[in-house]
Amino acid sequence: MLESWRWFGPEDPVTLADARQAGAHGVVTALHHIYDGRAWTPEDVAERKALVEKAGMVWAVCESIPVASSLKLRDGKWRQTLDAWKTSLANLGRGGVPVVCYNFMPVVDWTRTxxxxxxxxxxxxxxxxxxxxxxxxxxxxxxxxxxxxxxxxxxxxxxxxxxxxxxxxxxxxxxxxxxxxxxxxxxxxxxxxxxxIAAYDDLSPDDMRANLVAFLKEVVPVAAETGVRLAIHPDDPPFSLFGLPRVVSTAEDIATVLGAVDVPENGITLCAGSYGSRHGNDVVAMAERFADRIHFTHLRNVTKESDRSFIESEHLSGDVNMVSLIAVLRAEERRREAEGRADSVIPMRPDHGHLLIDDIKKTVNPGYSCIGRLKGLAELRGVIAAVDQFQG
Incomplete structure (x- = not known):
């Protein structure tokens, strides 16, 4: 697996040098300073890529190109916005960024109280x-x-x-x-x-799903043409908030996404913590079922409560069996390697580490402090080594 690290650009208090010291080889980043819907230019992409490579790492995943509400609702200037999204996607591909993670959550992105x-x-x-x-x-x-x-x-x-x-x-x-x-x-x-929220009052889950499928039919061909693997991120948490439709929350939702445009470039981000925070989701079984279309993975863990509350656990504790999940992912990587697939190595990153030790005194992005993620990455690295020893 390609050990990676999320970086929010030059303003991130956790630097690329920190990521390198943590042992990461891949960087997961985006052009976070360009969120006004305009297309990312080849020069924008090259500038960010050069920063990553100067630090001795590779830009492994773009997370994310924002999907504007107009694309989820198919209203307003959605056509113009979609064309800009496709241009950004193409420029990332031509610039050598192999994976683009994105999400289709309405109004609010990942949410914590x-x-x-x-x-x-x-x-x-x-x-x-x-x-x-x-x-x-x-x-x-x-x-x-x-x-x-x-x-x-x-x-x-x-x-x-x-x-x-x-x-x-x-x-x-x-x-x-x-x-x-x-x-x-x-x-x-x-x-x-x-x-x-009110803008979605007349949009049913079926409508939202149809709009996602329409989006996929437009962007997946661009990804295929420019050498990008698309990896949709699940809803987080994977159930309705504010009465809004959320349509990337279950195994059947994944099947709908992948079946809508059934080509290898149309894949998923397997976020263990997001899928794992919904009662009834078996993350290991989901990984086994959709293994060949996993283009990126977030390895974090959660402990659920009966009322749908949850806490983000240590990476190796919680409700997701991380050892079994990594075993599935490593087996899939070996299968791809045997087939000669160019994407045999799946990028992963530790996600939402706990706030620990000296970082408690610092100003850091919630969930993205250095020490907690370093600890998580070290633990995951150890599991990978153990799995490899036994799978041989």
Missing amino acids: NLLYPTEAGGFALRFDMIDFVAYDVFVLKRRNAEESYDVEVVSAARARLDRMGEDEILRLETNIIAGLPGGEDTHTRETIRTR
Whole structure:
């Protein structure tokens, strides 16, 4: 596996030199400073690629080219926006970037309610608390018909939870949910997010799925022509938020995506933590079923609770059997190598490490501190070595 590291560009407090010291060989980055929908030029791509290579690594994955709401809704200037997306994709491919990860989540990208949840060991983890989320959605944001999205017992618990919160806690919760997290498409205020959510009121999950399929039929041929493997990232968390349709959450969703344009370039990002945070998803079985179309993987772990809350665990603990998952991925790499496939090495990265030790005193992107990811990468490297010893 190609050990990789997410880097948010020159403004990232965790540097490329840090990634190199952690043992990463691949860099996962994007042109995070160009998020206004315009096409990324060959010069933009070459400049970023040169920075990565100067640090002694390779630009292994672009994560991500933002998919604007107009493409999910097929409204407004969607045609112009789609053409710009295709141009960015083509320029990445021609510039030598082999994999592009992207997502199709509406309005909010990956979402957590607590960015500093204390762990037993003394560090801090990311957490999604369903009751906190419902408290915000129903009683703070006051989304239209929000109560209808949840069971009566959950709404009652949310009301009681909110009553115990001070104003500072409520504002912190709102910031965590809607102000934007690293790699996200957008930031919101209470007013703008209400408007964005309302734009999806008449869009059913089937409509959203149809719009995704239409998007794929446009972009996959460009990827194939320019040597790019597309890797759609799952919804995070993989269930509806704010009553919005989310259509990349289950094994059957993956089957729909891959079947829509059934060519090797149309593949997935296997994010173990995202898929693993939905009850009923067997991440190892999903990896086995779709192994030949896994173009990129995020190796992180979660511990779920009965009400759909979850905490991001240590990389080798939690509900996903990481040893079994890595065994599946390494077996797939050997199979590809035997077939002579150019993509026999699957890029992976540790994801959302805990906030630990000296990093607790620093300003870092939530989930993307240095020490926690270094620890995760070291643990994963050890599992890979052990799996290789036994699979031989």
